[in-house]
Amino acid sequence: MRDILVNYWHPVEEASKISNVPLPITLLGERLVIYMHMNEPVVFKDLCIHRGAKLSGGVIDDSGSIQCPYHGWKFDREGNCISIPSMDASKKIPPTWCIHKYKAKISFGLIWVNLSEKPEAFPTWPSDAWNDPKYKVFLVNSYVWESSAGRIAENAIDFSHFNFVHKGFTELADGPLIKEHDVKTNGDQINYEYYDSKLLRKYRIDFPFTVHDSKQVINTSNEHKTWSERGDSKEGDTTILTFIASPIDANLSKIFVFMARNYKIEEPDTNFTGGFDEIMEQDREIVEEQKPENIPLQIRAEVNVAVPDAASIHYRKLFTDKAEKLIDGPVDADKLFVTNC
Ligand code: FES
Ligand SMILES: [Fe+2]
Incomplete structure (x- = not known):
């Protein structure tokens, strides 16, 4: 599964x-190891090619080069070794002596990293909410959970747990029974809608591992409330x-x-x-207790x-399809997990 996931862009930290x-x-x-130079993120494998020390314990100079904390080797911001303090300076450093640099970019206020040579397309945002002045977007918070990204994403797409886990916070207005609804997979995207007599979700x-959960107020006469609404919600909110x-x-x-x-x-x-x-x-x-x-x-x-x-x-089928495509044949699903990186 890691072979599939490396091709995708993953956020690693808030840019700020x-x-x-x-x-x-x-x-x-x-x-x-990640750092910022001239407002651009620089990401390397956190492993010095000399004796495997962690480069993240080192320092960055004004030119954006990183110096290993162990023997002071220096690598420029492309990863080329440019200085070895213990070696005669008249000796040329072979161009193959470099550390691995990864693709990184800042978007949506986050730093995203791609570990592959052939990255998949960069994700967009529904309704282009980041650029639409009718919307305000902000980072609520980030969380570290002892769980797999797959379980976490699957929890976010699952609304049949709302009336049990989130009583009084985000229950479905019609109760726990889930009505028929159409789910469609199109390429790398899965879409579905659900109306619960109050909100169109x-x-x-x-x-x-990205889940966008949009809630639109459709019926203001329904008294049912969820945590994100207030008494004065109007249709279309x-x-x-x-x-x-x-x-x-x-x-x-x-997360x-x-x-x-x-x-x-x-x-x-x-x-x-x-x-x-x-x-x-x-x-x-x-989620942390799921097995x-x-x-x-x-x-x-x-x-x-x-x-x-x-x-x-x-969602699970999408992973299986991708795995089959990757190996060009049926996969042994018993051995396949999301995410066994
Ligand atoms: S391990 Fe990095 S310079 Fe020796
Ligand atoms: Fe939940």
Whole structure:
């Protein structure tokens, strides 16, 4: 599965938290060092080619070069070794002596990293909310959970747990019974809508681990409330919650949660986040205890119910399809998990 996931862009940290001080991070089990130079993120494998020391313990100079803390070798911001203090300076440093540099970019206020040579397309945002002045988008918070990105994303697409885990916070207005709804997979995207007599919920999953959950107020006469609304909600008020799970390791993930809204955009963002951490905590307690920690792709490994689990079934199938495409044939689903990086 790692072979599939490396091709995708994954966020690793908020851009505002990265400076010219090297920071160690892990993505898909790969140790990386990240720092900022001239407002551009620089990401290397956190491994010195000399004796395997962690480069993140080193320092960055004014030109953006990183110096290893062990024997002081210096690598420029492209990763080429440019200085070896213990070697006669008249000797030429072979051009093959370089550290591995990864693709990185800043977008949506986050630093995104791609570990492959052939990256998949960079993700977009629904409704182009970042550029649409009718919307206000902000990062609510980030969370580190001891769970796989697959389990976390699957929790975000699953609304049949709302009336049990999130009682009084984000229950479905019609109760726990999930009505028929159409789920469609199109390329790397899964879409479905669900109307619960109060809100029209539109879900969009961007493979592999991004979930956009849009809630539009349709029926203001329904008294049912969820945590993100207030008494004066009007028809058309739309809140988009975006969950991006970033796979640090097989069973450790960082979750970035954004909120977009097309109403009361002049009010402080904090007016709209009350209770959200509590909802995440309710989920964390369940998700961190799920076994196996990674989603099994063997369809009979867990019991699926056609209507309430439809999105999850599509999601798992997307992983299986990609794995089959990768190896050009049927995969041994017993051995396939999301994410076994
Ligand atoms: S291990 Fe990095 S300079 Fe020796
Ligand atoms: Fe939840």
